[in-house]
Amino acid sequence: GAGVSQTPSNKVTEKGKYVELRCDPISGHTALYWYRQSLGQGPEFLIYFQGTGAADDSGLPNDRFFAVRPEGSVSTLKIQRTERGDSAVYLCASSLTRTASNYGYTFGSGTRLTVV
Amino acid sequence: LAKTTQPISMDSYEGQEVNITCSHNNIATNDYITWYQQFPSQGPRFIIQGYKTKVTNEVASLFIPADRKSSTLSLPRVSLSDTAVYYCLVGESNDMRFGAGTRLTVKP
Numbered sequence: 001g002a003g004v005s006q007t008p009s010n011k012v013t014e015k016g017k018y019v020e021l022r023c024d025p026i027s028g029h030t031a032l033y034w035y036r037q038s039l040g041q042g043p044e045f046l047i048y049f050q051g052t053g054a055a056d057d058s059g060l061p062n063d064r065f066f067a068v069r070p071e072g073s074v075s076t077l078k079i080q081r082t083e084r085g086d087s088a089v090y091l092c093a094s095s096l097t098r099t100a101s102n103y104g105y106t107f108g109s110g111t112r113l114t115v116v
Numbered sequence: 117l118a119k120t121t122q123p124i125s126m127d128s129y130e131g132q133e134v135n136i137t138c139s140h141n142n143i144a145t146n147d148y149i150t151w152y153q154q155f156p157s158q159g160p161r162f163i164i165q166g167y168k169t170k171v172t173n174e175v176a177s178l179f180i181p182a183d184r185k186s187s188t189l190s191l192p193r194v195s196l197s198d199t200a201v202y203y204c205l206v207g208e209s210n211d212m213r214f215g216a217g218t219r220l221t222v223k224p
Contacts (some may be wrong), residue, residue, distance in 0.1 A: 004159075035214070041159065042203055042214035091159050104150055107159025 002026075004108035006092050012114045013082055021077040021111045025094030033105060034067055035091040042113050043091055049075060082115045089113070120204045125219040134191045136218050138204030141185050146208045149180060149187045154201045154217070158205075164189070194222045 003028075005024040013019050025032050030051055035043035045059040049069045057067070069075040079086055089112050093105035121139040128134045138181055140149070148167050153162035154165045166178040166187070177190040191198060205212040 041217075042201075042216050045213050093159065104152065104162030104165060107161070109157070110159055 004092055004094055004106050006090075006108035006111050008111060009109065010112045010114075012116060013086060015082060015115055017082050019079050019082055019113065021079075021092075022089050023075045023077070023092030023108060023115070025073060025075070025092070025095075026106055027073075028096035029096055029106075030072070031095045031097060031105075033093045033095075034075070035090045035093065036078050037091055037110070046077070064109060079113075084114075084115045087113055087115045120206055120215050122202075122204050122215065122218045124216065125221070127221050127223060128194055129223050130195055133192050134194050134198070134220060134222075136189045136191075136202055136220070137186055137205075138189070139186045140204070140206045143184050143206050144208065147184075147206050148208070149178065149184075150205045150207075150212065151176070151178065151189045152203045152205065152214075154203065160203060160214075191220075194220075196222050196224060198222050 004026055007022045011019060021028055032049040034046040037043045039074055047054055047060055047067050048056040052069055052072045064080045065075045067075060077090060089110040091110045093107040095105040122136060148165055150165040151163045153163050154160040164173055164176050164178045166180050166182050168184060171178045179188045189202060199220060201217040201219050203214050203217040205214060
């Protein structure tokens with residue numbers, strides 16, 4: 001597609017439930033990133049994929065968070081046993097390559113997750 | 117990863133030039149400087165990237181002194197629609213880390 005697509009745009013879930021957030025990157029972009037953004041703060045890095053593999057998952061806060069990108073395109077961020085502190089906007093971005101370029105990344109509009 | 121420091125907020129008026137400076141004292145040789153803009157309820161949008169001296173595109177200019185320990189994003193003749201948060205990032209690759217950014221408010 002023309003941009004990075006994230007679904008759903010909003011998700012409300014009960015504490016303790018499992019959620020999946022989907023990211024459809026720009027076609028041909030090999031690098032895919034997940035960030036989390038709380039109100040009034042900058043995006044917080046979670047994980048970076050190069051192709052199908054997670055090249056850097058150092059930002060995942062704990063083992064309740066997991067992400068996959070099985071075919072090197074669409075990625076799913078999975079959160080188990082959600083907690084109220086997981087409430088945030090989850091942003092996905094993609095870029096043609098990992099190295100710095102004149103285009104940076106392209107972000108999606110995010111999924112607003114609310115845990116009640 | 118190089119740490120960046122930028123003002124928390126700035127105010128300006130329509131039609132003025134706005135300069136936002138970012139400090140990055142421990143920038144590494146291979147690091148680039150990238151600026152993003154973010155509007156409410158949207159993901160950040162790439163504005164400009166540079167390595168040294170001056171870079172200009174249709175949206176902004178980026179000034180980087182010879183020591184590269186700081187950079188200045190220049191927005192010419194801002195309008196109300198330029199009200200947003202602006203992030204300065206420094207890194208060798210695209211997997212960069214965001215700080216809190218500078219909240220620019222443009223007033224009529």
